[in-house]
Amino acid sequence: MNRLNRLPTLRVNPSEKLTFNYIGSSCQGVKGDTVATALYANDVRIFGRSLKYHRPRGLYSMDGECSNCCVEIDGIPNVRAETTLLRNGMNIRPQNVRKSPDTDIMGFMDKMDWAMPAGFYYRCMHKPAKLWPFFLKQIRKAAGLGRISPDFHMKGRYDEIYPNADVCVIGGGAAGMTAALTAAGQGLRVILLESRPWLGGFFDYRTAEYTPSQEGISRTLCERARELSEQLENAPNVRTFVHTAMIGAYSNNLITAFQTGNKSDAFDERYMEIRAKSVVVATGCIERPLLFDNNDRPGVMQVGCAHRLAQTYGLLPGENAVFSVGHDLGLEAVLDLYDMGVSVACVADVREDGQDPHLLEKLTERKIPFMRGWTAHTAHGSKTLEKVTLSTLSGAQHREFDCDTLVASAGLTPVTGPLTLAQAKLAYDNHTGFFLPEKLPEKMYAAGRMLGLQSPLSIETSGKLAGLSAAADCGTSLEHEIKQTREELRNLAGPVRGSKFVTAPVRGQKSFICFDEDTTVKNIDQAIQAGFDAPELIKRFTAAGTGPGQGGIPGHNLPLLVSQWHTDSGLAVQPTTVRPPLVPTYLATYAGAKHDMCKRTPAYESQKKAGGVMQRAGVWKRARRFSDDIRCQEEVENVRSNVGILDASTLGKFRIFGPDALRALERVYVGDMSKVSEAKIRYSAMCNEDGCLLDDGVVVRRGENDYYFTTSTGRAGQTVEWIRYHARYENWDFSIVNLTDAFGVINLAGPNARKVLEKLTDADVSNAAFPFAGYREFAIRDTIPVRVMRLGFVGELSFELHVPSSFMQTLWELIEDAGKPLGIRNFGLEAQNLLRMEKGHVIIGSESEQRTTLHDLGLGFLWYRDKPQAKTVGAVALRQTEHQEGRLKLIGFRMEDASSRSPKDGSVIVDSTIRGYVCSARHSFALNEPIGMALAEPQLADTDTRLEIFEDSGDDRLYAKVVPMPFYDPEGEKLRI
């Protein structure tokens, strides 16, 4: 198809070709094409088949207001071809067709409409119940739009942004652009959203004269639009987002939208949440479809669709056209298309009067037959349009015309979705035939064509007024300017009278009010006959407006049509409710970027190189184990008999200092913090208000009012918040610094640990000089400053070295080198857990849960009860629950049969009822038998009690007996060597 390539309004570049694939054949489009226009240029007239009747459907609107042009692109179903820009190499397929759209074998469904009255799905398909699944399957097969497989993987790059602005303007037409420029002129930060890929709205594609101001310079509307858009580009404080659909409005002027990226953007789609002090809605109008028989026939299209197809994309909609319009924009389109070479057989206008005389003059000049008070009555043609019958509004007279294009529209209707979402009150206005805002929410203004304005100057002035009002809400004093502009607007042309005509005088069996759901005018009648009287109910019963177009096609016609039945009842015409998202949005867009963000310890590389199996653990990625053996036998045995090295950098590490630091520690730690000294670590725990264990760690004093403490990995993120929360009423003077990422931690553990450390430092690390629970600071190789703790940890002689992160890698390698002759080796998280379990140490969240108190875990001794003045978090509950009966207690167990396997974590302990559950159980290599810990009723807590363990996978019971903990080295001798 040849393009008109010299038009000033053109938005495509016909010299730059793009190639795509459509049902197996290679086609060409040009840069700037949407998928729909590219298909149209390749003579595709039938884009797909309809949901229920498999009727052929084609290009109808241009903004994706119906499912007619939904196609499958690169495997993604239900993509709106009209709003999707063509890209090289796209693979495009039609939807809901067997074979091709032209020869769909399900086309016979169109003859079956008698069998499917409104609501048939609810009314017929439940008796007999046995047959329902069968019908369901058949219906699902025949009806529906795109197909998606359950294991479909959504491709693409998605992102999200949360910009702030003083004024957010929705709609980049003349009114919106003027509003944005006006607000920006007051020095405010403005965000402008436009759903099409360019600014301009109704001005962009029109060459009619823009009413000039006094200077007498004549410009076209298109030129004016580009002038405004240029001014916006040069305004430093305006952020313009094109190809961005507004999808939601919430209280506090929160606007949500999504933007479609172009080639140079780092995203395909991105979700936006815009917070603005005030909002201007200038979303303009869409067309209100004219209802007549076969109004969905490919070849029938809206005025704007035909007009923009020619002016914006350089494509003539057809050769012989008939027009049936209800608005002056329709007459403008007739003239433009005629001048471009479309032969116009006839123009029908549903309005008896009120047309712009200049336009009528021009029609007469061109000898185009014009019929007032006539409408399209029936479209003919088996698959695409061949002929049209026009009639008078009453249906008394008919005339037929051959044509391949019928441009039909009943009039305009404002895009009120954004206002409705923001809880604005709309009322039907009899003059314009629009739903107009009656009461707008605070700091929200409407402007432009959506108010019924037609003259370009009125539209721009209303934009200016809205821009000034929105700016005034941001704290600028503009009373005088607002008053002046309001006066100016009053002297300009006001809202124009709109047509209220909905349906041609037909029975309506094939007049579609909603294309998405195949709802006809007759279906609406059926619903009314069935007793549904409100549009909201009829919408649900007939499904009109519930498809992907989100009510774009039937949104205004449905209430108008229904109101014709209520002419006597005095009921106000009410629109149906709209809900977000206003425009269908990918879930992937809402989900945003899938950044799998995690932290790496400073010794990550070494561990990876040593064969570490790196796994996510909370916010960290750390080594689970260093071999294929999931039980980690060699790692574990090496720690028990030789020496192992563990990267424990994920531990939370904090400095707290200041005159009141001790009071803060006393508040959150259950122990007696006043005893914390400089050479000795103190192990303690934090509880929540219920006395349940939250965290454990060690505290050491490094100077006057200066403490260093550790937390478990999982609590590191919340510790600052927790301590400050519990000090929030106190006005205490202390500071807390999270050093978790600033320090790496190496745990050197095993009977030979000291031999390794001795090689690296001159400091005396002998048992006498640096005993168990000691804390020392010294230098490794005279250079690397380390803070060293002698901890129990895995139950062997162990040194925990805290080192500035920048030295971590070096220190790691030094230790590995020093330990090489001894056979030092890495151990990972899995080995650590088993080693600690053999010592009866609990893992918070594994051996404890939300309801497990310090007493339940046998850790009550950590609680120092004689500090009521500290008001320690959890102390009151610890006192109250100390002797409470019936609480689950932590117990250790061995299997009765030492050769048995260990029970699964989470298995329940039973007799005639459930008495507890296994927290974790593993095979202990040190003891050479399975051991485990469980939370069980106190009656089962005595040593040697027999436990019956039930696993949900089998019928066999496992038997264990309660033993004292720790399992390994109960006297703790190995820690103290």
Added chain:
Amino acid sequence: MALTITCPICGRRNGYEFRFGGEDKGARPDEEGLSPEDWCDYTHNNTCIAGIQKEWWYHRDGCGSWFTIHRNTITNLEAEATA
């Protein structure tokens, strides 16, 4: 989601950046002579005002301070303190 919160240090910010810290119930009571019921009231029971309430918020993704604001629980918007 539409909530914005005015942090005394960082100014008016997106509500996503904050963590809720409960109603403002005053300083911790003395442990001496505290009945379990009174303790439970302090820690767990809330007034749940339908209207403007004073409550604690933590600027988690910001300066890390705890502060109070007044919020209208019906509109879920920050509000001026009622007299």
